[in-house]
Amino acid sequence: MHASLQSMPIRAALALLANLVAAGFVTAQTSPATKPAVEASAAVIEGLEIPRANGTFLGVRLQGVQLKITFYDAKKKKVAADAVRIAARWQDHKPRRAVLLPSDSSTLLSPPVFKQPYDYRIFLLLIGANDSELESLQINPALLPRS
Numbered sequence: 001m002h003a004s005l006q007s008m009p010i011r012a013a014l015a016l017l018a019n020l021v022a023a024g025f026v027t028a029q030t031s032p033a034t035k036p037a038v039e040a041s042a043a044v045i046e047g048l049e050i051p052r053a054n055g056t057f058l059g060v061r062l063q064g065v066q067l068k069i070t071f072y073d074a075k076k077k078k079v080a081a082d083a084v085r086i087a088a089r090w091q092d093h094k095p096r097r098a099v100l101l102p103s104d105s106s107t108l109l110s111p112p113v114f115k116q117p118y119d120y121r122i123f124l125l126l127i128g129a130n131d132s133e134l135e136s137l138q139i140n141p142a143l144l145p146r147s
């Protein structure tokens with residue numbers, strides 16, 4: 001009788017261990033399937049992400065010596081720009097101005113005028129249809145990603 005009492009806890013321990021291993025195997029197989037779906041839905045904004053008052057975003061970056069501004073919707077997908085042009089002004093060693101014009105439907109691009117050192121601020125005025133002022137921004141070009 002003493003031998004059967006000792007074997008009962010071993011059988012229970014083996015059954016418990018088998019259940020734990022099976023549960024771990026099921027969990028291990030379901031976890032990786034959910035990760036790619038989450039990663040695939042994460043959209044990336046090119047450049048410095050600037051939230052707008054209407055819930056959309058701008059992606060601002062320096063492309064060489066040109067300023068590039070791309071428009072994104074609330075889900076961070078590229079959309080057609082609501083600005084027809086952007087007026088930029090800054091002062092390095094003298095006052096300067098430039099106009100960013102469309103390079104494609106979602107992006108406006110400046111002429112090649114932004115040079116180092118980036119120790120100044122750029123003031124931007126987004127201009128919509130019928131010359132309406134959409135919004136104004138100021139950015140520090142030293143913080144912008146470069147490509």
